[in-house]
Amino acid sequence: MxxxxxxxxxxxxxxxxxxxxxxxxxxxxxxxxxxxxxxxxxxxxxxxxxxxxxxxxxxxxxxxxxxxxxxxxxxxxxxxxxxxxxxxxxxxxxxxxxxxxxxxxxxxxxxxxxxxxxxxxxxxxxxxxxxxxxxxxxxxxxxxxxxxxxxxxxxxxxxxxxxxxxxxxxxxxxxxxxxxxxxxxxxxxxxxxxxxxxxxxxxxxxxxxxxxxxxxxxxxxxxxxxxxxxxxxxxxxxxxRGEELQDSTWSGSPAQRRQRQLELLKEHLELVERYGRGPERERMHKLRRHLAAYELLGPERLQLASFRALRDLIARSEQS
Ligand SMILES: Cc1cc2nc3c(=O)[nH]c(=O)nc-3n(C[C@H](O)[C@H](O)[C@H](O)COP(=O)(O)O)c2cc1C
CATH class of the missing domain: 3.20.20.70 (Aldolase class I)
Structure with a gap:
């Protein structure tokens, strides 16, 4: 440093x-x-x-x-x-x-x-x-x-x-x-x-x-x-800077880190809906390349075909 x-x-x-x-x-x-x-x-x-x-x-x-x-x-x-x-x-x-x-x-x-x-x-x-x-x-x-x-x-x-x-x-x-x-x-x-x-x-x-x-x-x-x-x-x-970021996918308990990744995915999806180009099918196809990396969220995330299915998964995960 x-x-x-x-x-x-x-x-x-x-x-x-x-x-x-x-x-x-x-x-x-x-x-x-x-x-x-x-x-x-x-x-x-x-x-x-x-x-x-x-x-x-x-x-x-x-x-x-x-x-x-x-x-x-x-x-x-x-x-x-x-x-x-x-x-x-x-x-x-x-x-x-x-x-x-x-x-x-x-x-x-x-x-x-x-x-x-x-x-x-x-x-x-x-x-x-x-x-x-x-x-x-x-x-x-x-x-x-x-x-x-x-x-x-x-x-x-x-x-x-x-x-x-x-x-x-x-x-x-x-x-x-x-x-x-x-x-x-x-x-x-x-x-x-x-x-x-x-x-x-x-x-x-x-x-x-x-x-x-x-x-x-x-x-x-x-x-x-x-x-x-x-x-x-x-x-x-x-x-x-010598500080700890409390709210991150690296800090806190496994449940808190998972929650943080869920929030990141929610934000990612919102950005795709707002700024992504092309029909939903294409945008979802591109987003799917990222979904593998949201690994704290379980295998179900890899099977999704629509924004709606992803939003539902996020909602279910937030409640669990
Ligand atoms: C899927 C993928 C796509 C990449 N595309 C580019 C690219 O378009 N231009 C580039 O300079 N490097 C590209 N790279 C290389 C990365 O920018 C980076 O140099 C490399 O992955 C090592 O850094 P990392 O260990 O932080 O990933 C790509 C790497 C990956 C895995």
Whole structure:
């Protein structure tokens, strides 16, 4: 903790398929940063007439929200052209993805696999900043693809106009499991010429503290740990201030924690009803991806087909 100059920051990680507007608003309620980032979009998909409309549908913000998004793509011209479209939509902040390792992304040469070709990364970042010098640019990185690759990029980051980096402490070939590569993450934190944020495996105060102890680490980014537990951001903020948050899914008796998760789900459902897009069937389909994570609420939650069924379950659970 002594490594953070001031209070550490807690950011919501991009989670494709899960970080739609309702979920981001729920996390924002608990003080998460980065909730104005629309989900990751593919530069080529945005520029291709056949996929443009579908891609644009992912870009949801509240009218009063600043507009940011996460972008990926292997080609400087196409990323530049996609940024032009985004800029027209009012986007002033882009997080460029160099961390994704799913085959759908890497087989086209994007995401973490691009870390094997740093000159191409520089060309993309230069294309973005050349056209839009006022753009707020950050990077989401793995430590490398199959080897540590970040030294030159982190040292150059400031000269490239990158404002901050979020580093997931694994290589692309590591996937999402196993322990973080602590030695490499420590090295990345030391090499960064811009504010450094660590990511990977934060589910409680102990795991957050371990990342926050990295050299000059300004904060952590949380993905899976926020699913079903959006209050993790408020909980960690309180812990960082040396306080205990009484009302959270971490504190109190099992019954109180279950009650807290029930309230979170109720709020999540309200946000989906109010801000979700498309017919109820589609919105419920998206919400179902989250329901697995509300694990304190019992197996019945996994079988629900409508808002009404979910509301009934919540009402029954409140009485029991
Ligand atoms: C379902 C899922 C979707 C993800 N989508 C994205 C994404 O769109 N962009 C991105 O940079 N990382 C994505 N990630 C990676 C997370 O942002 C994060 O780096 C990773 O899950 C490790 O952090 P965590 O242990 O806190 O979840 C995704 C991860 C998961 C599990």
């Amino acid at each position: 002594e490594n953070c100059d001031s209070q550490p920051q807690f950011w919501l990680a991009p989670l494709a398929g899960l970080n739609d507007l309702p979920f981001r608003l729920l996390c924002a309620r608990f003080g998460a940063l980065g909730c104005h980032w629309a989900p990751m979009i593919c530069a080529q998909a945005l520029m291709h007439p056949a996929s443009r409309l579908q891609t644009l549908k992912l870009l949801e913000w509240l009218p009063e929200q600043e507009r940011a998004l996460q972008l990926f793509g292997p080609n400087p011209q196409i990323v530049g052209a996609a940024l032009e479209v985004a800029w027209e939509l009012g986007v002033r902040e882009v997080n460029f993805n160099l961390g994704c390792q799913v085959p759908k992304v890497t087989k086209g040469g994007s995401g973490a696999i691009l870390l094997r070709d740093l000159p191409q990364v520089y060309a993309i970042l230069e294309a973005m900043k050349r056209s839009y010098p006022q753009l707020h640019l950050s990077l989401k990185l793995r430590l490398g693809w199959d080897n540590y690759a970040l030294t030159p990029l982190l040292r150059e980051a400031s000269n490239l106009g990158v404002e901050r980096v979020f580093v997931h402490g694994r290589l692309g070939t590591d996937g999402f499991g196993g322990d973080l590569r602590w030695d490499l993450l420590d090295r990345a934190a030391q090499e960064s010429s811009v504010p450094f944020y660590a990511n990977g495996g934060v589910t409680d105060w102990e795991s957050a503290q371990r990342l926050l102890a990295l050299p000059r680490c300004q904060g952590v980014m949380i993905g899976r740990g926020a699913l079903g537990r959006a209050d993790i951001f408020a909980y960690l903020q309180a812990k960082a």
